[in-house]
Amino acid sequence: EKAQIGVTGLAVMGRNLARNFARHGHTVALHNRSYGRTKELVEEYGHEGSFIPSESAEDFVASLERPRRVVIMVKAGKATDAVIDEFAPLLEKGDMLIDAGNAHFADTRRREAALKEMGLHFVGTGVSGGEEGALHGPSIMPGGSKESYESLGPLLEDISAKVDGEPCCVHVGPDGAGHFVKMVHNGIEYADMQLIAEAYDLLRSVGGHSPAEIAEIFKGWNEGRLGSYLIEITAEVLKQTDAETGKPFVDIVVDQAEQKGTGRWTVQAALDLGVPVSGIAESVFARALSGDPKVRAAAANLPGPSATAGAGGDNLQADVEQALFASKIVAYAQGFQQIQAASAEYGWDIDPGAMAKIWRDGCIIRAKFLDFIKQAFDKTPDLPSLLVDDYFLDAVSGAQEAWRRVVATAAQQGIPAPGFASALAYYDGLRAKRLPAALIQGQRDFFGAHTYRRVDKDGSFHTMWGADRNEVTA
Numbered sequence: 173e174k175a176q177i178g179v180t181g182l183a184v185m186g187r188n189l190a191r192n193f194a195r196h197g198h199t200v201a202l203h204n205r206s207y208g209r210t211k212e213l214v215e216e217y218g219h220e221g222s223f224i225p226s227e228s229a230e231d232f233v234a235s236l237e238r239p240r241r242v243v244i245m246v247k248a249g250k251a252t253d254a255v256i257d258e259f260a261p262l263l264e265k266g267d268m269l270i271d272a273g274n275a276h277f278a279d280t281r282r283r284e285a286a287l288k289e290m291g292l293h294f295v296g297t298g299v300s301g302g303e304e305g306a307l308h309g310p311s312i313m314p315g316g317s318k319e320s321y322e323s324l325g326p327l328l329e330d331i332s333a334k335v336d337g338e339p340c341c342v343h344v345g346p347d348g349a350g351h352f353v354k355m356v357h358n359g360i361e362y363a364d365m366q367l368i369a370e371a372y373d374l375l376r377s378v379g380g381h382s383p384a385e386i387a388e389i390f391k392g393w394n395e396g397r398l399g400s401y402l403i404e405i406t407a408e409v410l411k412q413t414d415a416e417t418g419k420p421f422v423d424i425v426v427d428q429a430e431q432k433g434t435g436r437w438t439v440q441a442a443l444d445l446g447v448p449v450s451g452i453a454e455s456v457f458a459r460a461l462s463g464d465p466k467v468r469a470a471a472a473n474l475p476g477p478s479a480t481a482g483a484g485g486d487n488l489q490a491d492v493e494q495a496l497f498a499s500k501i502v503a504y505a506q507g508f509q510q511i512q513a514a515s516a517e518y519g520w521d522i523d524p525g526a527m528a529k530i531w532r533d534g535c536i537i538r539a540k541f542l543d544f545i546k547q548a549f550d551k552t553p554d555l556p557s558l559l560v561d562d563y564f565l566d567a568v569s570g571a572q573e574a575w576r577r578v579v580a581t582a583a584q585q586g587i588p589a590p591g592f593a594s595a596l597a598y599y600d601g602l603r604a605k606r607l608p609a610a611l612i613q614g615q616r617d618f619f620g621a622h623t624y625r626r627v628d629k630d631g632s633f634h635t636m637w638g639a640d641r642n643e644v645t646a
């Protein structure tokens with residue numbers, strides 16, 4: 173018997189994906205650079221299904237039915253190229269190499285183009301949900317050719333998370349589309365986490381609530397429109413007590429947030445596309461600020477507001493819930509706009525509603541709220557911004573007074589809330605009838621003769637700032 177699918181790279185993610193395929197009744201070929209991991213998997217989990225372990229790449233390839241489907245689950249970067257170089261020569265026309273690691277979409281585009289020359293399908297695939305997701309059902313975002321999805325899709329859909337029986341897996345689009353969307357998913361995750369952290373900070377610093385009390389508040393919110401995995405785990409973290417000191421767990425953790433890089437990639441890509449993902453950017457920068465103890469120590473004595481500055485008010489809790497929801501809508505609106513912009517730039521033809529659909533379970537940003545995003549794009553596929561969809565417009569306009577109070581309170585009390593504040597500035601920027609961008613155009617024309625357009629007639633103009641200040645047609 174031959175295997176329907178193979179996995180090479182059997183660290184925690186690869187092992188769990190392989191087990192997931194096997195548990196769904198597929199025969200799985202196994203391979204890892206060092207044979208130890210392969211052996212271990214079969215010894216520990218061999219009873220869960222049908223596995224064909226191989227020590228050599230050649231035996232592994234020979235154990236697969238055609239067209240071969242080889243999932244690569246190794247450390248993203250050089251290791252992925254090494255594995256591709258090892259396997260590509262062993263494969264035949266029509267076979268598929270599926271990179272399920274966290275590759276940068278530009279690498280995926282490069283690899284896809286190179287392997288296409290050899291008649292092979294390279295399928296850059298985003299997989300979200302961590303170890304648990306990989307085993308029990310991740311959200312899966314495959315790119316690559318349509319043809320490859322016809323053969324591979326059913327297997328991936330089989331092992332993905334399900335919502336009402338529908339798989340959290342869809343063909344995202346060609347070449348790097350899957351990895352791009354996975355990257356933006358992670359960027360949105362950063363923004364979501366930052367906003368939740370700001371809500372906690374305000375409830376604690378302004379509202380005077382203990383971490384355990386805030387855990388209860390989040391539990392309550394989890395029953396409502398904010399209901400999501402991230403809110404749920406936040407409550408769990410906040411209610412945790414440190415066994416050694418008896419203090420709240422959150423107080424014994426060093427307050428320096430780390431990052432692996434997908435948030436930063438998202439912002440870098442957004443800069444290239446010219447899409448303002450301020451929510452994601454603020455969250456990446458907030459982590460960077462937290463992670464710089466030298467500058468923080470040097471600045472620790474900068475003066476804050478006087479102790480009498482505006483209090484939080486009786487409605488702080490309800491206000492923070494509104495601010496969190498509105499800011500979250502902005503962050504998602506920005507992320508989806510980035511996906512739409514990349515789709516247009518690279519000709520990916522991504523259905524944004526389908527992305528919301530496959531993020532409803534299996535991944536870190538899973539939430540009820542994604543149903544509404546899906547509905548918004550189903551109704552209007554080329555929606556210019558989520559903020560103008562009826563549901564989100566209602567939510568944000570209903571929240572805005574509270575949102576403004578929260579941002580004002582944070583500023584008055586000296587609590588950093590870059591996520592809330594920049595989301596509000598974005599909202600006000602978008603809805604402004606006139607922006608001071610006109611003045612910037614004037615400045616640019618003054619120092620660089622960069623020209624400007626007029627509100628009352630077509631064409632480009634320049635004012636002779638250094639001479640008679642008359643206007644000329646550019």
Ligand code: NBP
Pocket residue numbers: 180181182183184185186204205206209245246247248250251252254255272273274275299300301302303
């Ligand atoms: P790691 O990222 O820790 O990678 C370990 C695997 O890469 C091992 O199988 C190792 O083989 C193999 N490998 C390396 Br390192 N260099 C190699 C080379 N030159 N040639 C062949 N194989 C090589 O594993 P992971 O944590 O399971 O993650 C796998 C991928 O999944 C990564 O891209 C990661 O970003 C992504 N991802 C991880 C998570 C998560 O929650 N951990 C979630 C989503 C996505 P060896 O056993 O011989 O050393």
